[in-house]
Amino acid sequence: MTAAAGPADRAGSTAVARAGSAEAGAPAATPATVAAVAAPSVAVPPATARPAAVPPVGSPLAAPRLAPPLIAVPRANAAAAAARPVAVLRTTAAYADAARRAHSDRRSVGVVPTMGALHAGHRSLVERAVRECDVVFVTIFVNPTQFGEAADLASYPRTLAEDLEVASRAGAAYVFAPPDSEIYPDGLGTEPLPPGVGELARPLEGASRPGHFDGVATVVPKLLAPAGPCRAYFGEKDYQQLVVVRRLVGALGLPVEVVPCETVREPDGLALSSRNVRLGPDERLAARSLSQALRAGARALASGAGAGQVEAAMRAVLEAEPLVESDYAVLVRADTLCPPEAIDASTPLRLLVAARVGEVRLIDNLDPRRPLPGSPPAVDHDGAAW
Numbered sequence: 001m002t003a004a005a006g007p008a009d010r011a012g013s014t015a016v017a018r019a020g021s022a023e024a025g026a027p028a029a030t031p032a033t034v035a036a037v038a039a040p041s042v043a044v045p046p047a048t049a050r051p052a053a054v055p056p057v058g059s060p061l062a063a064p065r066l067a068p069p070l071i072a073v074p075r076a077n078a079a080a081a082a083a084r085p086v087a088v089l090r091t092t093a094a095y096a097d098a099a100r101r102a103h104s105d106r107r108s109v110g111v112v113p114t115m116g117a118l119h120a121g122h123r124s125l126v127e128r129a130v131r132e133c134d135v136v137f138v139t140i141f142v143n144p145t146q147f148g149e150a151a152d153l154a155s156y157p158r159t160l161a162e163d164l165e166v167a168s169r170a171g172a173a174y175v176f177a178p179p180d181s182e183i184y185p186d187g188l189g190t191e192p193l194p195p196g197v198g199e200l201a202r203p204l205e206g207a208s209r210p211g212h213f214d215g216v217a218t219v220v221p222k223l224l225a226p227a228g229p230c231r232a233y234f235g236e237k238d239y240q241q242l243v244v245v246r247r248l249v250g251a252l253g254l255p256v257e258v259v260p261c262e263t264v265r266e267p268d269g270l271a272l273s274s275r276n277v278r279l280g281p282d283e284r285l286a287a288r289s290l291s292q293a294l295r296a297g298a299r300a301l302a303s304g305a306g307a308g309q310v311e312a313a314m315r316a317v318l319e320a321e322p323l324v325e326s327d328y329a330v331l332v333r334a335d336t337l338c339p340p341e342a343i344d345a346s347t348p349l350r351l352l353v354a355a356r357v358g359e360v361r362l363i364d365n366l367d368p369r370r371p372l373p374g375s376p377p378a379v380d381h382d383g384a385a386w
């Protein structure tokens with residue numbers, strides 16, 4: 001037990017007593033009440049987790065030095081209330097402690113790193129992790145060092161109370177939601193990329209968002225290492241990030257198996273993203289052009305087109321949409337992100353697009369040889385298949 005975790009355990013006994021009375025008498029806490037007055041809203045914690053109830057970090061009730069790191073959050077409905085509540089961890093020490101307990105109980109650990117504002121895409125990662133692992137940690141941290149534009153960071157949606165509900169319903173045992181000071185105790189900064197990672201991090205998103213992957217590669221080890229040996233679930237939605245993280249984990253020798261998860265889309269093909277909520281109605285319609293461009297690229301490839309024609313087919317779709325400003329539309333090797341030297345069956349391929357739709361920058365990608373989603377085709381708002 002670390003010094004930091006000590007007060008948490010002492011506070012934990014209070015939490016359980018409060019939880020008992022809250023469950024017996026009071027109505028179930030809504031996410032809002034959990035966020036605002038976390039301590040009185042707790043439910044009985046899982047036996048192995050021993051979470052303690054504390055005010056959220058940053059609340060006037062919180063005493064930063066002594067703040068115990070765990071908050072138990074009740075599940076939303078009666079049936080689920082019988083199951084275990086998710087517990088919120090605020091410190092790396094508490095996260096590592098919970099993971100150590102899982103390992104010592106011989107339970108496998110899964111981690112789903114996110115920046116919150118959880119949607120069905122995130123949920124699919126958590127649900128898969130829950131199917132494949134005994135104890136699942138969802139991390140929620142809006143990492144300042146991976147944002148180039150201050151405005152993008154400031155406008156990034158933050159919905160912790162709702163996120164706790166999503167994580168809990170999906171079956172996660174813990175949410176690790178640290179304050180910035182826990183991840184960057186010495187101030188914001190990034191680590192140099194380990195050898196071999198830079199070449200994957202430089203093109204595409206790396207070129208359009210300088211410093212982005214320095215931030216990603218700095219935060220990911222801080223979010224995975226405390227879990228010890230684990231499976232970590234990453235979405236193919238952020239394909240370059242997935243490739244970078246896989247290389248990073250290998251370069252650092254972390255005992256982590258990176259598990260790629262398929263992109264979840266709207267029926268009209270738009271990949272779910274926390275940024276989609278910032279699209280106006282016209283922009284939302286225009287945003288379909290990213291997935292439509294990918295389809296056009298896949299069709300061109302299937303009909304025998306070369307790389308140049310495939311990319312031209314994708315660009316044509318993006319450029320036909322006045323609200324969309326195309327950034328890149330490329331066919332690359334799926335493993336190195338380099339232009340393919342040959343387009344043959346043994347070369348793994350990926351189509352990637354990025355574009356600004358109004359003020360919102362969106363990315364998407366597709367394995368052109370995987371059967372397209374929506375078979376039978378999903379139908380969009382205008383009745384067209386994506």
Ligand code: AMP
Nearest residue numbers: 114115116121234235237238263264272
């Ligand atoms: P974010 O919160 O945007 O950093 O995303 C957290 C994780 O969820 C990353 O591994 C993403 O690739 C993944 N993710 C985001 N959107 C989707 C989606 N539409 N389908 C599947 N995974 C996603």
